[in-house]
Amino acid sequence: MIRVEGLSHWFxxxxxxxxxxxxxxxxxxxxxxxxxxxxxxxxxxxxxxxIQPVRGEVYYDEVPLFRSEPSVQKEIRRxxxxxxxxxxxxxxxxxxxxxxxxxxxxTRMSEREKKERVAYVxxxxxxxxxxxxxxxxxxxxxxxxxxxxxxxxxNPRYLFCDEPNSGLDPLxxxxxxxxxxxxTREFQTTTIINTHDMNSVLSIGEHIVFLYRGRKWxxxxxxxxxxxDNAELRAFLASSVILRxxxxx
Amino acid sequence: MNVVxxxxxxxxxxxxxxxxxxxxxxxxxMYWREFVRHLDWMGPGSVLLVGTISVFVGxxxxxQSAYQLVTELIPVSVIGSIVSDSTLLELAxxxxxxVLAGRIGSRLASELGSMRVxxxxxxxxxxxxxxxxxxxxxxxxxxxxxxxxxxxxxxFLGIVSGMMLGHITGIVPMHEFLxxxxxxxxxxxxxxxxxxxxxxxxxxxxxxxxxxFYVEGGAQEVGRASTRAVVLSSLFILLxxxxxxxxxx
Numbered sequence: 318m319i320r321v322e323g324l325s326h327w328f329x330x331x332x333x334x335x336x337x338x339x340x341x342x343x344x345x346x347x348x349x350x351x352x353x354x355x356x357x358x359x360x361x362x363x364x365x366x367x368i369q370p371v372r373g374e375v376y377y378d379e380v381p382l383f384r385s386e387p388s389v390q391k392e393i394r395r396x397x398x399x400x401x402x403x404x405x406x407x408x409x410x411x412x413x414x415x416x417x418x419x420x421x422x423x424t425r426m427s428e429r430e431k432k433e434r435v436a437y438v439x440x441x442x443x444x445x446x447x448x449x450x451x452x453x454x455x456x457x458x459x460x461x462x463x464x465x466x467x468x469x470x471x472n473p474r475y476l477f478c479d480e481p482n483s484g485l486d487p488l489x490x491x492x493x494x495x496x497x498x499x500x501t502r503e504f505q506t507t508t509i510i511n512t513h514d515m516n517s518v519l520s521i522g523e524h525i526v527f528l529y530r531g532r533k534w535x536x537x538x539x540x541x542x543x544x545x546d547n548a549e550l551r552a553f554l555a556s557s558v559i560l561r562x563x564x565x566x
Numbered sequence: 567m568n569v570v571x572x573x574x575x576x577x578x579x580x581x582x583x584x585x586x587x588x589x590x591x592x593x594x595x596m597y598w599r600e601f602v603r604h605l606d607w608m609g610p611g612s613v614l615l616v617g618t619i620s621v622f623v624g625x626x627x628x629x630q631s632a633y634q635l636v637t638e639l640i641p642v643s644v645i646g647s648i649v650s651d652s653t654l655l656e657l658a659x660x661x662x663x664x665v666l667a668g669r670i671g672s673r674l675a676s677e678l679g680s681m682r683v684x685x686x687x688x689x690x691x692x693x694x695x696x697x698x699x700x701x702x703x704x705x706x707x708x709x710x711x712x713x714x715x716x717x718x719x720x721x722f723l724g725i726v727s728g729m730m731l732g733h734i735t736g737i738v739p740m741h742e743f744l745x746x747x748x749x750x751x752x753x754x755x756x757x758x759x760x761x762x763x764x765x766x767x768x769x770x771x772x773x774x775x776x777x778x779f780y781v782e783g784g785a786q787e788v789g790r791a792s793t794r795a796v797v798l799s800s801l802f803i804l805l806x807x808x809x810x811x812x813x814x815x
Binding site for chain 2 (some may be wrong): 362
């Protein structure tokens with residue numbers, strides 16, 4: 318379980334996150350939605366420790382991330398898998414080398430075990446037999462799936478995905494959503510996704526947090542999001558073509 | 567004032583970056599692999615360039631020494647003395663390292679800068695890896711090993727090419743060149759040469775890595791960082807060249 322408490326952050330004089338508190342239960346998919354520039358990415362970067370917030374704390378199974386010793390922070394981070402918006406694959410490494418990187422770095426698995434594990438996760442993300450290819454030889458959707466494979470190869474307890482569908486066609490985007498859903502169920506991860514893709518909201522959003530101007534503005538499920546009377550959320554939802562018919566602003 | 571504050575900021579961050587290199591590697595084999603990869607492109611990859619430059623510098627020094635110094639009163643063996651001493655003390659370390667600041671420094675900065683803007687460094691950080699140690703440590707160590715070796719190669723080729731050119735063109739017979747070189751040779755010259763080589767290697771490796779590692783922005787900034795790496799490395803090479811000469815001679 319991840320618990321965020323009183324998270325606030327400033328860039329210079331400009332406050333970008335305002336006292337956000339929220340909990341994310343394990344085995345569920347949590348969506349953080351909101352328009353661009355309203356703090357989603359900064360919030361996620363704070364949660365994984367890429368940005369140290371000015372105020373507040375993030376607890377991983379009640380262990381504080383920022384107030385802990387560096388060794389404890391490292392331990393927490395090793396339980397995290399993250400899918401970056403731009404995939405962040407290592408260009409100079411093949412698909413196999415990319416995916417097995419966390420295993421090479423942190424485990425004492427044998428060569429055969431690593432190969433089997435890589436083959437298994439590549440199978441999971443529906444990219445079998447691509448081990449020898451380089452990231453530059455892959456399409457955008459394939460790169461995302463390789464990045465997802467790398468994020469889950471070491472069985473992380475927490476999976477973070479920053480805009481997993483950005484730049485993908487609708488078909489590939491829903492395939493990625495489906496994959497994340499399956500992986501969350503299979504590995505019982507606490508999955509947190511930054512998105513403004515309404516397809517994702519309606520298909521896999523079990524717990525949704527709406528950020529507006531750096532504040533937690535609304536929290537609920539995909540079942541009650543369409544009935545919300547929150548004006549800003551309704552306006553946000555109405556901007557989506559697929560939701561416009563359900564929402565009257 | 568602003569310049570002073572910014573200068574202090576960079577000095578502080580640079581020092582902290584160096585401090586973070588001294589940690590226990592998560593997996594020594596992975597660090598070793600990185601080290602060998604960089605050793606390969608920095609060393610053998612630079613031999614042709616360094617060799618070509620050294621041969622021409624040695625030859626030109628012989629011709630110019632003969633033009634400026636040799637009269638009926640001064641023996642031709644002085645050419646051997648001037649070429650070997652100036653090559654060891656100044657030309658081999660300084661010219662080689664100025665050239666290597668362009669080749670090695672720019673590549674280091676642009677490689678790390680690209681990794682930064684494509685979130686590859688963030689990905690390593692989230693995995694819980696000592697990012698500075700893993701990315702900068704092997705690069706800096708490879709520079710500290712290859713650059714002094716390249717300087718030695720440059721000194722050898724510079725002196726030999728000067729001697730050969732003198733002999734072939736009839737400026738100075740080989741035995742007189744060697745006699746002159748032996749007459750004024752002091753082992754301490756080699757110490758100065760190596761002191762400069764290690765100092766310059768550290769400058770190229772650390773400044774270029776710093777410029778690349780802390781890039782903010784996009785592709786344009788990576789280009790700027792690469793340029794800054796070359797310019798600053800060259801400036802600090804010249805400054806430390808003076809300081810080493812002042813302190814040791």
